[in-house]
Each structure stands twice: as structure tokens, then as C-alpha cells.
Amino acid sequence: MIHPREWMEVRPGGLYCKPGGFFIDPTRTVPEAVITHGHSDHARAGHAKAIATPDTLAIMACRLGDGFTAQRVGLPYGQAIHLGEARVTLYPAGHILGSAQVLIEHGGSRLVVSGDYKRTPDPTAREFEPVSCDVFVTEATFGLPVFCHPEPQHEIAKLLASLAVFPQSCVMVGCYALGKTQRLIGELRRAGYDKTVYLHGALMRLTQLYEERGVELGPYAPVPADNRKNLAGEIVLCPPSALADRWSRTLPDAIVAVASGWMQIRARAKQQRVEVPLVISDHCDWPQLIETIHETGAGEIWVTHGREEALVHYCSKAGLTARALSLLGYEDEETE
Numbered sequence: 001m002i003h004p005r006e007w008m009e010v011r012p013g014g015l016y017c018k019p020g021g022f023f024i025d026p027t028r029t030v031p032e033a034v035i036t037h038g039h040s041d042h043a044r045a046g047h048a049k050a051i052a053t054p055d056t057l058a059i060m061a062c063r064l065g066d067g068f069t070a071q072r073v074g075l076p077y078g079q080a081i082h083l084g085e086a087r088v089t090l091y092p093a094g095h096i097l098g099s100a101q102v103l104i105e106h107g108g109s110r111l112v113v114s115g116d117y118k119r120t121p122d123p124t125a126r127e128f129e130p131v132s133c134d135v136f137v138t139e140a141t142f143g144l145p146v147f148c149h150p151e152p153q154h155e156i157a158k159l160l161a162s163l164a165v166f167p168q169s170c171v172m173v174g175c176y177a178l179g180k181t182q183r184l185i186g187e188l189r190r191a192g193y194d195k196t197v198y199l200h201g202a203l204m205r206l207t208q209l210y211e212e213r214g215v216e217l218g219p220y221a222p223v224p225a226d227n228r229k230n231l232a233g234e235i236v237l238c239p240p241s242a243l244a245d246r247w248s249r250t251l252p253d254a255i256v257a258v259a260s261g262w263m264q265i266r267a268r269a270k271q272q273r274v275e276v277p278l279v280i281s282d283h284c285d286w287p288q289l290i291e292t293i294h295e296t297g298a299g300e301i302w303v304t305h306g307r308e309e310a311l312v313h314y315c316s317k318a319g320l321t322a323r324a325l326s327l328l329g330y331e332d333e334e335t336e
Contacts, residue, residue: 002107020086036115055098096179
């Protein structure tokens, strides 16, 4: 068996598979890229060839334009492809629509790159599937023991309770345009909320794309240009950047909420003047990271970005070989 440390390496453009001749989520333009999902810190324009799930390619085209790459290769979940001397298969990551883990097989060994992932069920994304491997390459956005996220429906109940207590107000929820917006709508539907959800214009196109890709979201509409006082008693979703700008001041007595895993940190919520912090994350919390590491059966763990030190320390104490790759260029999209 050839160990993955012999055929995977970190280059200036990111994580590179030498026998396959491709990068995974490269941070600069490359000849061949495997893309785990459509968030902007992982999916960039200009690669000569982009390989991803069909949903991720559709998201990239929506965000970056149809000419985002010279050649698209849509790879459905569970279907293997040979790239050079490597065999590549994508599996659901549970992060957002189309998100994927990347299994690379070469020289008798198996390495899985998680990309961004979560284990909590999401009505708008395929559920994470554990994949057995020799080396598991994981993110660690919430890689500290303090992070233990509540059930999403608990947080949705807080949102609906605020609306019931203050019917003369609207609840304005700051949320990322790709993934979080659509998940919030899906979670509201799970809670039995069947009214129209109003969206800032910047959230409309990607929400429409989700529906085009087969995700049912129920009624939603753009925030009207006029008569916004009629939005009293309604839920309005917007980018976090819109919470404090002139646009938000046209809404009726708006209650400020933000949906993010970082809302578990009270000081951050207070600093942003968030009245209803909703701890809803599209990443694993600490218990889910630990569960996944053990479930893969991997004897070696590489940590790409996030709170790397704590996770490497835990793995070492658990008898696993572990190291931090310290990849640059991957930001936390929940804050955007």
C-alpha cells in the first residue's frame, strides 16, 4: 500500500493529488479542479476543468456565470471516475445542496476529503454519508469542545415565539445567501409555518435555483419596494450586511435575528446587536466532528482549516496520527 502522504501534498494553490493531476477546492486558477461545494471560498472561476456534482456546477454557473470554466464534468454521488492514476468518487457531505466529500483511491489506500460538512439533517441537502478510509481530511470550523449546537427546530421555535409576542414587528433574519437562506425556509416549513417568507433581493436567485433543482420551499417573495409597513408580523430574510443599512430601516419595527453557528458566542451576538440569536450552523459541532472521525475508521487525520489545534490534540490523545494542513484562503461563509 502506498500511503496518501506519498501522493497528496499541499501546494500554493491548495491540496493536490499527484497521481491524479488535480487540486481539490483550489484557491487559484488551475488546469483541473475537483470542487466540493458552491461557496465562494471553495468554488472559484477560471479553472480549465471543473469536476463537481451537477448541483454544484449549477450553483457555480448561477454565481459566476456560464463561462466559469472551459470544461464542466458533472459527477453524481457514488459514481467513480478515473483521473490519471487515481479513482475519484463523490459522496454527500450534508453542508448545502450539491456538497460532496471526495474519496480518492490510489496505490491500495483510500483518502477522503470532507470539504465543509454537517451531520444534522437538513431538508435542503442530501444527508452526510460516512465513508471508510485510511486518511480522513476534515475541516474544523467549530473544532472546539465548547461548540455543541442545539437542534434547529429549537431555534426556529425561538424565531416563531418572537413573532407571536411582537405581532406589530417583523423579524429580520440575517443569513448567508447560499445554503442558509434555503435551509431556514425548509426548517420553517418543518415547523408548520406556511406563510410567505419575504426575501431581500440578493437572496432571490439562489433560492429560485434551489427550486429549479427540485427542492420544494413553499411560498416566498421579494420584499416589496413599497408599503413595507404591511410586513408587520412577517419573516424577512436578508444578508447579514443588510441588517444595519438603510434598507433595514424601512421595515416595520424590525426585530434583528442572525442564523449562524457563531451565535452560540453571546459576546458576538451582543456586539452585532442581535436580539434573537439563532444557533443554526451548516458545519459540524465538536461532538459531530469526533463522531465522524471515529466512524470513518481512519488511522490518520489531517485538518484543513478552522480550530485545528484542538482537534489535532484530541486525535493524538485518542491514539490517531494527526496533523494540521493549515490551508489558507478558506473563510467562514456563515459570517458573510
